[in-house]
Structures are given as structure tokens and as C-alpha cells.
Amino acid sequence: MKFTTRLAVLLGAVIAMFSMLGIRLWFIQVAEGAQAAVVASEESWIVQDTPAPRGEIRDRDGVPLASSRIVPAVVVDRHFVTSEQRADLVQRLSALLDIPPTDLDILYEDAGTNGKFTVAIVDAEDAYRLAEQVRQLPGVRIEKIPERVYLAGESLAHVVGHLGLPTEEDLDTDPTLDPNNRIGKLGVERVYDEFLQGTPGEIAFRVNRSQIVDQRPEVSAIPGNTVYLTIDSDLQVRVEQALVDGIVNANNVKADLRAQGKKGALNDVERAAAVVLDIPTGQVLAMASVPTFNPSLFVGGLDPDTFSDLQERQAFNNLAVSGLYPPASTFKVITYMAELEAGIPFPREVNGRPIEGVDPDSRLVNCDGRLELPGLGEGEQQIYNDWYLSAGIQFGWSDEHSALANSCNIYFYTVALGAWNAWKETPKENVIQDQARALGYGEVTGIDLTGEAEGLIPDRALYESYKEAMLDDEDAPQLLDASRMAAASPWFGGDLMLASIGQGGVLATPLQVAASYAALANGGKVHKPYVVGSVRDGAGDIIYSGEPEVISDAQLDPDNVASLLADLNRVVTTGTASGAFTGFGDSLWRVGGKTGTGQSVKSKDNHAWFAGVAPIDNPRYAVAVLVDEGGSGGQVAAPIARQILQYLMGEELDPIIPGQAAD
Numbered sequence: 001m002k003f004t005t006r007l008a009v010l011l012g013a014v015i016a017m018f019s020m021l022g023i024r025l026w027f028i029q030v031a032e033g034a035q036a037a038v039v040a041s042e043e044s045w046i047v048q049d050t051p052a053p054r055g056e057i058r059d060r061d062g063v064p065l066a067s068s069r070i071v072p073a074v075v076v077d078r079h080f081v082t083s084e085q086r087a088d089l090v091q092r093l094s095a096l097l098d099i100p101p102t103d104l105d106i107l108y109e110d111a112g113t114n115g116k117f118t119v120a121i122v123d124a125e126d127a128y129r130l131a132e133q134v135r136q137l138p139g140v141r142i143e144k145i146p147e148r149v150y151l152a153g154e155s156l157a158h159v160v161g162h163l164g165l166p167t168e169e170d171l172d173t174d175p176t177l178d179p180n181n182r183i184g185k186l187g188v189e190r191v192y193d194e195f196l197q198g199t200p201g202e203i204a205f206r207v208n209r210s211q212i213v214d215q216r217p218e219v220s221a222i223p224g225n226t227v228y229l230t231i232d233s234d235l236q237v238r239v240e241q242a243l244v245d246g247i248v249n250a251n252n253v254k255a256d257l258r259a260q261g262k263k264g265a266l267n268d269v270e271r272a273a274a275v276v277l278d279i280p281t282g283q284v285l286a287m288a289s290v291p292t293f294n295p296s297l298f299v300g301g302l303d304p305d306t307f308s309d310l311q312e313r314q315a316f317n318n319l320a321v322s323g324l325y326p327p328a329s330t331f332k333v334i335t336y337m338a339e340l341e342a343g344i345p346f347p348r349e350v351n352g353r354p355i356e357g358v359d360p361d362s363r364l365v366n367c368d369g370r371l372e373l374p375g376l377g378e379g380e381q382q383i384y385n386d387w388y389l390s391a392g393i394q395f396g397w398s399d400e401h402s403a404l405a406n407s408c409n410i411y412f413y414t415v416a417l418g419a420w421n422a423w424k425e426t427p428k429e430n431v432i433q434d435q436a437r438a439l440g441y442g443e444v445t446g447i448d449l450t451g452e453a454e455g456l457i458p459d460r461a462l463y464e465s466y467k468e469a470m471l472d473d474e475d476a477p478q479l480l481d482a483s484r485m486a487a488a489s490p491w492f493g494g495d496l497m498l499a500s501i502g503q504g505g506v507l508a509t510p511l512q513v514a515a516s517y518a519a520l521a522n523g524g525k526v527h528k529p530y531v532v533g534s535v536r537d538g539a540g541d542i543i544y545s546g547e548p549e550v551i552s553d554a555q556l557d558p559d560n561v562a563s564l565l566a567d568l569n570r571v572v573t574t575g576t577a578s579g580a581f582t583g584f585g586d587s588l589w590r591v592g593g594k595t596g597t598g599q600s601v602k603s604k605d606n607h608a609w610f611a612g613v614a615p616i617d618n619p620r621y622a623v624a625v626l627v628d629e630g631g632s633g634g635q636v637a638a639p640i641a642r643q644i645l646q647y648l649m650g651e652e653l654d655p656i657i658p659g660q661a662a663d
Helices: 003-031 031-044 086-097 103-113 124-134 168-175 187-191 233-259 304-311 328-342 398-404 408-421 427-440 460-471 482-484 493-499 511-522 559-573 585-592 633-648
Strands: 046-049 064-076 115-119 140-150 201-208 211-215 225-231 272-278 284-290 362-367 369-375 381-385 396-400 523-527 532-536 543-545 552-553 592-598 609-615 620-625
Touching: 003 046, 046 543, 064 086, 064 103, 064 398, 086 103, 086 493, 103 225, 115 140, 124 140, 124 187, 187 328, 233 272, 233 284, 233 460, 233 620, 233 633, 328 398, 328 408, 328 559, 328 592, 328 609, 328 633, 362 398, 369 408, 381 408, 396 398, 398 408, 398 559, 408 427, 408 493, 427 493, 460 482, 493 543, 511 523, 511 559, 511 609, 511 620, 559 585, 559 592, 559 609, 592 633, 609 633, 620 633
Parallel strands: none
Antiparallel strands: 046 201, 064 115, 064 140, 201 211, 225 532, 272 284, 272 620, 362 396, 369 381, 523 552, 532 543, 592 609, 609 620
16 A cells, blocks of 8 residues: 555544544533533532431320430541641640540541531530631531430339440441441330431532532421330339349348358349339330449430440449249249149159159149159159248148149159159150240230340250260260260259259240230230330321230139249238238238248359249239349248339338248
């Protein structure tokens, strides 16, 4: 090809390329110019959320428990701070607000580039004093923001909950969360956070050389919804005070034991919990756990030392829903009902030999404080001593009625032994455990609070799963001793006997115990407990309603229910709680309950329990009281429950003093 021809081709290609470029430039500048200008204009607007006041939390009668107030705060907007100004700004703010520069640097970094953050909340006087000075600081101004206010203080802290900044886990779960805005971290604040948050407002402005040059009308924030609890605040205060007074009573009892050189006073009492349920609905009328904390501590951020101290005292633990303890003799009502409902046969012999002190035909047991069972070899014995043996008490031949009133372990051991002898290695072997599960034990109740524990009902399958895990993995938890590992099955008849009195691996929360008593009293219906009755929007319309929900129904024989309620009344009138309930008032015949003393590890004292129902002629309230390491249920827990039940029944309240030392 000639040079002139090649030059012409090259020139043509260049002209074509420039033509295409020119057409593209025309298209961008003319055809799309207007649209691009709009986009560029919109992108230059800075849009910031303004926080919404959090919704109120009120009790069942509308009494405010948690609210929000508008307070002045010093804020920094990094849009108006250059990198050169940062160091000086941090130092001047530190001097003005007495905040360490390192803390301010952390806040600055956490806000991110062009972020906005709150430095400190100040009172009106300080806001006025600082107003002129902060005007001279780039990006700093005083704004009015909503602040959480906990009007009930420490009362109901575990139910109401508290706020905190989102964790990494929170942000991973919900990427839409603002890392600088506090969210619910515990209790109702956490579970109903979506209802309480409200809708943020919005401000939009344009900036040129760190100056606002244009601004849109502000969109106001919409406050969160109002949550109404099922809690009765007056009852709640009474329950909380009863626990505090009951702890003092327990420590006085322990001081006397120490002075007399007796056992049972290894440690001082510091923890206790109580629950009051509405039997027909499952509503929680009161729930208290000691020690507690003040949610207001979290409003401005909790210092590490205080947080560590509260953690060490287990103040954040709601023992009513998360505390797992052997329910002890409060569980005997389960074995009682299983005996009546399933017709558990009484044992006639063990290892081919009769059992002294058991009359299987009359279904009577001699509650003389000692049960001797024949052993596997000649002359061997298995001996079970009852709680009252050391006191020289004998209750004599007892049926289920007197056995429950006097909390005779021997009687309930015998019932469990009867189930073992008759139904060992058959599905009916679990008759007591099945009755317990049907009445709410061994799984969470589903209450609308955080941190609920599920408890434990042991049986053959559980113990065999322990054995299998230990055989498969030498690093697995050693939940069984060597003697059990060598047996064909690690589950023994003695395990069932211990479970029948709420020991031997049985674990439950105070809420589960209260829920089971409510179910026993109403004929077997286990209600899902709940603490929120309704949520209302700004117009007062109900947008959520807590409704009674039956999660299982044991369908108990009404005659057996009536028998149990009558025997629960015998406990407080002539049985193990009679000392605590002496002088209760005219309505004593309408109150019933059961004491319990839960054995613990050697380094701890026994746990004190009482669970009760009132009125027994028309069950309305179920009450459970636990005193961690409190000692005797009759001596320590029953007096607390007595005062709570006096309040519920409209009786004059008596001081909390020791009852009799009974299981």
C-alpha cells in the first residue's frame, strides 16, 4: 500500500475516533446534562438522623416506669472539623468537659469520617455556661436529645431492663443499627426494642468550606410506642421488700446457728427471687431478684469498676428466670399428682425381700424418719434417713395427705420405688418425669424476657447419653462416676427416688415452679407466662396485645386437684409451714403451699423454697420464693411467702420472723 493511501486510512481512523468522542461528549453534556446536574445536586446534600424519644414502659395501671426526657448535649459533627483542627478540638473539649483526651479520641474515631457523635449530656446550667464557648469550636454545638429515665430506680430492673450500645454481634445481626445509638440489652427493653425505638427524624443540609449553605425543612422524629406491663407496681414493691427483709431474717438465723456451733451457716445469704403469677392467664404480676441494679447507670455509660462489681455480685442475673436450683420438696406435689393420676403401685419387696415400714395394700408408709431397704447381698441394707430424724420427730404411718403436709421424704421415695419395681425399663418408668414435663418442667416457659434457663428432669435416656458421650470422648464432661460407667445402665432406682423429692439432678427456676403450681391449681393447663400486656401507639391504639396462651394441658382429674389443694392448706395450718403462718389472718383456710430445702454442694448451704396458691377455693395467685443458700424452707422462705400472701389476701402484714426449721 502506498504511503499516501496509508496516511489517508490513518487520518480517517483518527477523524472517526474524534467524531465518536465528540458525539459522546455532546450526549453527556447536553442529552444527560440536566439529569446529571440533578444527581450531583442531590449527592451534595448531607442527611443526618435525629434520635427519636424511646417509648414509655408503664405498669398494668399506667404508672410510668421508664420514660424519656429531652436534655442538652454537647455534640461534634465531623463534617465541620478539618484534620488539622482535630487535635486542638480534642484538647479544648477535654478541658471544658473534664473528659480524658483518649476517651474523646475513641469517640471521634468510632463516629467515622464525617460522622456525628454525642460527647456528653449536660444540665441546663452547664449548657448555658458552655454555649458561648462551644460556638468557637469547629463542629461543636449543643443540641437537645432524648435521654432514658428509669423512674422506678432499682425496682423491676430485671424486668424493665436497660440500654447499651450495640455490640459487634448486634451489628452483624442487624446491619441497619446505628453503632452510636443505644438499644435494649436486657428484659423488656431488649425483647420489645422494635416497638420502643421510635422513628428517627431527619435533617439535610449542604456544606461549602465547612459552612452550611442550604438546608431543607427538618423532619421530626416520632416517639416510640408505649409498652404496658402486666406488673402490679404496688405488689412488686411489697415482694421486693419481703425479699430484702427475708434475707436479713435468713442471716439472723445463720448467726444463731453459728453461735450455737451448729451446721448450716457456711455462707451469708445475698441472693433471693420471687414470682407471683395470675393463674387464669399466666400474667406475671410481680417478679423480683436480689441483688439488683439501677438501669440509670447505663444511660450515660457504666464505668468498668462499677460494672465489674455488679457482675461479681451477679446483680444482672434475673434469678427468677435464670437461676437453676433443685426444687426440693416443692417438687413433691409432682410425685403426689403422678401417684394419684397414674395409680402407681406401692412396692411389696426389694430383691425378693419385704420392705419394713411399707403397707402396700393400705398405701401407707411409716414416716419414722428412716427407710431401710434390703440390699443385694445377705445382711446388706440401703438406708435413707429423713430430714426430721435428727430432731427426734416421728410422723408415724402416713398416707399421701399427711406425707405432703409433713414433707415425709420416705413416703415419696416409696412411691418412686413402686414405679421402678412395676415399670422398670418400660415407658411407664418415667411416670414421675412425664408428669413433671406435662406441668412445665425441663424446658423454657417462653416468657417474654431475656436469659431464661430450661431446667433439667433426669431420666434413663439422659444418663445413658452422658455415658455414651464419656465413652466416645475422654475430654467430655465427667458427669457420671466410675461405678455407673461399669453398670449396664447408669440409671438406678435410687436416682428415681431422689428425683421424686426434687433432688438428684432435678433443676428448675422459680418461674417454672410458680408455673407448675398455677397449672396444678387450674386443672393442668400450663400457661406461657408474659410480662407485657399491650403496646399502644401515639394515638393510643393497641398494636400488640399479650394474650393468655396454653402451651400444654395435663388434664388432671378434678378430684385429684381438689385433694392437692386441701393438702397444701394442711402444710400451712398443721404442717411444715405452720410455724411461719401462725397468726396469718382469717383467710388462712384459703391459702396453701409447700416448703422445700434444696441440698447443694458441700461448700454451700441448702437453698430455701416455698411455693403456694391462693385462694385455694378459687385459685388466682401462684407464688414461688427462693432464697439462695437460705437454709430451711420452713424457717426462711415460708415467712417471706407468708407476707406476700397476706398482701394478696388483704390481710394485715406482719414482720418477717423465722418459722420452724422444716424441710
